[in-house]
Amino acid sequence: MQLNSSFKQSEKLSLKTEPHPEDGEIDKEAVEVPFTRPSLPPSTGDSVTFYTNQRSNSLAFQKSEELQKTLLAHQHERHLIILQDFPDPDALSSAWTYQLIAQQYDIKCEIIYAGTLSHQENIALVKLTNLPAQRWTQQTLKSKDLSSYQGFVLIDNQGTTSQLLSCIQHANIPLIAVIDHHSLQAELKSEFVDVRPYVRATATIFTQYLQVGLLTLDSSIAQHVKCATALMHGLRSDTNRLMQAQEEDFMAAAYLSRFYDAQLLNAILQANRSKRVMDVIERSLKNRIVQNNFSIAGVGYLRYDDRDAIPQAADFLVTEENVHTAVVYGIVHDEDDELEVVIGSLRTTKLTLDPDEFIKEAFGQDSTGRFFGGGRTSAGGFEIPMGFLSGSNENSAYAKMKWEVFDTQIKQKLLRLVNPKDNPIQSE
Numbered sequence: 001m002q003l004n005s006s007f008k009q010s011e012k013l014s015l016k017t018e019p020h021p022e023d024g025e026i027d028k029e030a031v032e033v034p035f036t037r038p039s040l041p042p043s044t045g046d047s048v049t050f051y052t053n054q055r056s057n058s059l060a061f062q063k064s065e066e067l068q069k070t071l072l073a074h075q076h077e078r079h080l081i082i083l084q085d086f087p088d089p090d091a092l093s094s095a096w097t098y099q100l101i102a103q104q105y106d107i108k109c110e111i112i113y114a115g116t117l118s119h120q121e122n123i124a125l126v127k128l129t130n131l132p133a134q135r136w137t138q139q140t141l142k143s144k145d146l147s148s149y150q151g152f153v154l155i156d157n158q159g160t161t162s163q164l165l166s167c168i169q170h171a172n173i174p175l176i177a178v179i180d181h182h183s184l185q186a187e188l189k190s191e192f193v194d195v196r197p198y199v200r201a202t203a204t205i206f207t208q209y210l211q212v213g214l215l216t217l218d219s220s221i222a223q224h225v226k227c228a229t230a231l232m233h234g235l236r237s238d239t240n241r242l243m244q245a246q247e248e249d250f251m252a253a254a255y256l257s258r259f260y261d262a263q264l265l266n267a268i269l270q271a272n273r274s275k276r277v278m279d280v281i282e283r284s285l286k287n288r289i290v291q292n293n294f295s296i297a298g299v300g301y302l303r304y305d306d307r308d309a310i311p312q313a314a315d316f317l318v319t320e321e322n323v324h325t326a327v328v329y330g331i332v333h334d335e336d337d338e339l340e341v342v343i344g345s346l347r348t349t350k351l352t353l354d355p356d357e358f359i360k361e362a363f364g365q366d367s368t369g370r371f372f373g374g375g376r377t378s379a380g381g382f383e384i385p386m387g388f389l390s391g392s393n394e395n396s397a398y399a400k401m402k403w404e405v406f407d408t409q410i411k412q413k414l415l416r417l418v419n420p421k422d423n424p425i426q427s428e
């Protein structure tokens with residue numbers, strides 16, 4: 001299989017990439033594209049799709065070629081694609097695209113996540129497109145023969161937001177590929193790495209793979225149309241309805257516009273919030289404290305299925321006048337597993353605030369050196385496992401006390417950054 005190029009045919013094969021302030025490795029030197037550029041397939045009419053942004057284009061080309069080599073080296077294998085515990089449209093659509101790309105190399109990928117599909121739009125997305133993602137609980141893991149998988153892949157995450165990672169690593173399954181747009185969380189030992197923190201959505205990266213020919217989309221194939229629709233949704237939702245999109249994201253959206261189903265996307269976006277999600281948003285409004293343009297709200301306990309109410313509440317709180325950053329958190333509990341975890345979301349409109357840095361700075365690392373979360377442009381999330389303190393909430397006085405401790409601790413850690421002068425930890 002050969003990659004298509006969406007460059008102008010008159011362009012030389014050796015393209016100078018423009019230096020980019022945010023990436024050290026991929027600039028300066030001319031990128032030699034090591035194989036000839038085939039002419040464009042007539043069916044796609046690609047003459048309109050040449051980029052003005054050569055940097056992203058040649059990087060996409062180079063990465064696509066690397067990925068192709070990696071896939072070729074793993075033909076006929078079975079892989080797991082691991083998503084964050086609460087996968088979002090960007091993750092789901094990108095994973096599906098990866099699955100379709102890998103399928104051409106007779107690689108069977110299963111898309112798995114440990115948590116739940118929480119946001120009403122995510123549920124609608126999966127249902128309406130038949131997106132092939134599966135939930136794997138701890139019990140599922142036990143029932144699986146992990147030795148039948150020869151590799152795993154991380155998409156739109158780097159393993160820090162998945163409960164499945166430790167089991168997979170424990171089973172000695174090698175990491176084949178990491179494709180993400182969050183800031184690099186740790187050095188990952190992976191055969192293929194494409195981590196681009198300056199790209200707004202993983203769906204943009206995958207659309208670029210499609211554009212250079214890793215998979216030729218065909219409007220007459222229903223699955224391709226649905227996948228393009230899913231990617232459009234992923235791209236849209238990670239760029240705040242394209243409001244934070246940059247040229248690359250717009251270019252990707254333009255490409256997808258040829259294949260996606262606008263009506264289907266509309267149906268996905270029409271999904272309504274549940275009453276319980278509305279209640280969490282209400283609690284966040286009632287409980288918020290606003291200091292130095294930060295709005296901080298603890299929302300207490302919520303069910304696993306309603307976990308996505310937290311980012312939705314943060315999205316809402318950041319719209320208040322004089323607020324540039326909102327942080328909402330709560331204790332999410334899974335009744336089946338007696339599992340509890342503090343989940344939080346940050347949203348900011350302040351250009352100089354880096355959510356990744358802010359979250360890492362606020363909460364630090366766990367005993368194994370892993371951060372509790374991180375972020376991308378304008379948004380971030382964190383998860384603090386409650387371990388031994390999980391469960392036993394039948395005793396409501398205990399449950400209340402537990403919440404108060406976590407609530408106080410999180411507020412202290414946040415306010416230390418929000419209000420560096422008055423140290424809330426200092427005793428009177």
Ligand SMILES: [Mn+2]
Binds near residue numbers: 091200201202
């Ligand atoms: Mn994303």
